Amino acid sequence: MIRLDSIGKQNGKQIVFIEASATLLKGEKVGLVGPNGAGKTTLFRLITGEEAPDEGQVSVDRGITIGYFSQDVGEMAGQTVLAAVMDGAGPVSTIAAELRELEAAMVDPDRAHEMDAIIERYGEVQGRFEELDGYSLEGRAAEVLAGLGFSQEMIDGDVGKLSGGWKMRVALARILLMRPDVMLLDEPSNHLDIESLIWLEAFLKNFDGALMMTSHDRAFMNRIVNKVIEIDAGTLTSYSGDYEFYAQQRALADKQQQAQFERQQAMLAKEIAFIERFKARASHAAQVQSRVKKLDKIERVEPPRRRQTVAFEFQPAPRSGEDVVSLKNVHKSYGARRIYDGLDFHVRRRERWAVMGVNGAGKSTLLKLVTGATEPDGGSVALGGSVKMAYFAQHAMEVLDGERTVFQALEDAFPQAAQGSLRSLAGCFGFSGDDVEKRCRVLSGGEKARLVMAKMLYDPPNFLVLDEPTNHLDIATKEMLIAALANYEGTMLFVSHDRHFLAALSNRVLELTPDGIHQYGGGYTEYVARTGQEAPGLRN
Template sequence: MIRLDSVSKQHGGQILFLDASMSVFKGEKVGLVGPNGAGKSTIFRMIVKDEAPDSGGVVIEKNVTIGHFSQDVGEMSGRSVLEETMAGAGEVSKVAHELHELEAAMADPARADDLDKIVERFGEVQARFDELDGYGLESRAQEILAGLGFAPEVIANDVGKLSGGWKMRVALARILLMKPSALLLDEPTNHLDIESILWLERFLRDFEGALIMTSHDREFMNRLVTKIVEIDGGELTTYSGNYDFYEQQRAIAAQQQEAQFARQQAMLAKEEAFIARFKARASHAAQVQSRVKKLEKIEKIEPPKRRRVIEFDFPKPPRSGDDVVKLEHVEKGYGSKRIYRDFDFLIRRRERWCVMGINGAGKSTLLKLIVGESTPDAGAVTMGASVKLGYFAQHAMEVLDPDRTVIDSLQDAHPRASLGSLRTCAGAFGFSGDDVEKKCRVLSGGEKARLVLAKMLYEPPNFLVLDEPTNHLDLATKEMLTKSLADFEGTMIFVSHDRSFLRSLSNRVLEVGHENGPRVYGGGYVEYVSQTGYEAPGVR
């Protein structure tokens, strides 16, 4: 369906692709992987003709329709969420628009002379509309929007009132409603909760066309993709299998190349030593010349590429008391809606609670009550002895000083730390080289999240309260964070939609939103899934 044939592409002084090729066939689900800036989004833009390769070609089979979801959703306002979704449904929305115009024309007395032509055209358009399942368009749009977490009352409201994250969901719904031959999805799970991710997973599993996607959600990739295309150093390398299989194969290939490289280096050293030893002796001139020619003809094996992963040894936090935080008879509501009623909850030292619950169940409200950003309507929240609190919330990124650089921000937070250790910490969170001199105003959402986490974890508190800490983090940073927190000796409570994160870190589960109050589950997320039979509340 889609082929890149010997494509080369350069942005400024950076060579993204050099004589690179890949192909995608109907029914294939392809994961596109590579470091940030490697050219994943450029491939999408070349496929949809927003950019052209410098050389080579992008070939798309005839009659293949492409739906492209990117992080740039543009302006949305003036229509309801449902209308906005249906307006982006591709050919079917255009056919629907023409159908409405023809209906109006048939009822217009001024166009009576053209009635036969209008009726004939109406029949053609209606047949095409029926072929595209146009009459089921609205119900399919409502089903997709519900799957992506929209409440019925929100679907009828003005799309312009939504936050940026919810507008992203509308943009994704539009693409899914198109039913194209091929889907290009650039980080589709970034703004989704776990329930919506699970729904999208099922939707894409049943999708019969070709799928090419990027994602920082390892579990999502593993469950969907059947092929990985890696972008590295201007080359495209294809691996059959899911993300875990790709990592295994990449490691095996690197080991084999390392061994071949080492063997060749040993052979070259031996030959060069012979040449150096005997080049001045006339009796060995023929042998020396023969070996020189032999070395000139040898195709040199490149050393394996190693992705630079900086690790930072985070210090141990100070010890807190055994009771970290206690909620007693807590009541909390907004308007007529009661979120918590006579709620008792105790978090003890070294416990790692993940909070599960559908949208609006009160997950973020609980974290705000714990950290003191919100006060209970009744009852008490008491922090234990010697507790040093660290709180990560999405709005925490808004308090970064836009005129300070990354390294300035770290120095402001930790004035006694050495510049070298702060740079190492910044590197562990993806800020290498000149990136530390970037001003906060130009940082992306993901970069801001990484900087806030770096500031917090350089000298870790003993109680971490984390609201979706992995949003926008790339796989490498997410894995570094998960590994660091796995060794964390303090206490945690967190909300996350990342199942790898939940599985790796939790040892207790609190599920909120039940009529009879929150439920506690012994064990972590793995045990929760085993006990409940579902991966998220409300998802069967």
């Protein structure tokens, strides 16, 4: 369906692709992986024709329709959510618009003399509309929107009043409704809650066209893809299998290459030592010359490229008392909407609570009550003795001073810390070299999240409260965070839609449902085994 043959591409001074080749065939579901800035979005743009390669060729089979979802959704306003989705559904929406125009023309007395031509055209267009299953379009649009978490009130509401995250979902719904031959999805799992993620997972598994996608959600990627294409240093390498298989093969290949490199280095050292030892002796001149020529001809093995992975270790946190936080008979409402009505909840030392519930169930509200960011309408919230708390909230990224650099932001937070210590901290969280001089206003969402996390964890708290800490983080940074938090000795209360994060770190689950609040001993994996569902909103 789509072939990239010996592609070369350069953006300014950066070489993105060098003689890179890959294919996307019907039925393939491809995960596109590579470090940030490797060229994943550029590859999508080459396939859609938004950019042209400097060398090589991109071939797309004739008649193939391509649906491309990117993070840049553009302006949306003046329509209902349902109308906006139906309008973006590709050829079928264009034909629907022509049908409406023809229907208006049929009842226009000024166009009576054209009626035969209008009726003939209407028949042609109607036939094509039926072929594309156009009469079920509205029903399918409503089904896709419901799957992505839209309430009926939102579906009927103005798309222009939605937040950026919900507009992303509208743009994604357009592509899903379009049902193109090829879907290109750039981070479709961003901004989705766990119920919507699981619905999208099932939708994409059942999609019979070709799919190429990027995602920072390891579990999501692993369940959908049957092939991985890796972008690394300008080349494209294909692996048959899911993401887990790719990760294993990549690690194995690196290990083998490292062993080859070390063997060759040992051999070269031995040869060079012989040459240095005997080069001045006439009796060994022939042997020395022979070995010099041999060394010149040897093709050098490169060491495996080190991925820029970050590693962070907690300093020991001061020990808290056994009782970390206690909520007794807590009531909380927003206007007429009651969130909590007599909530009792207790967190003890070294417990790791994952809070789960559908949108609007009160997950973030619970975290705000615990941290004192909001007050209960009734009841009490009390922190235990010697509790040193840190709170990661989504708005924490918005209050970074845009004019301060990354390094200055760390200095402001820890004025007594040595410069070397802060540079080491910055490096752990992916800010190496000149990155520490970037101003906060130019940082990406992921970079801001990493900076906030670095500020939180340098002077370690013994109680971590985290609201969607993995949003915007790439897979490598998530793995670093999981590894660091797995060794953390303190207490945790967190909300996350990342199932890998939930499974790795929780040892308790608090489930918020319309039927009541349920507490489960054991972590997320045990919760799934006991309930038979991966999220509360999927209950039958």
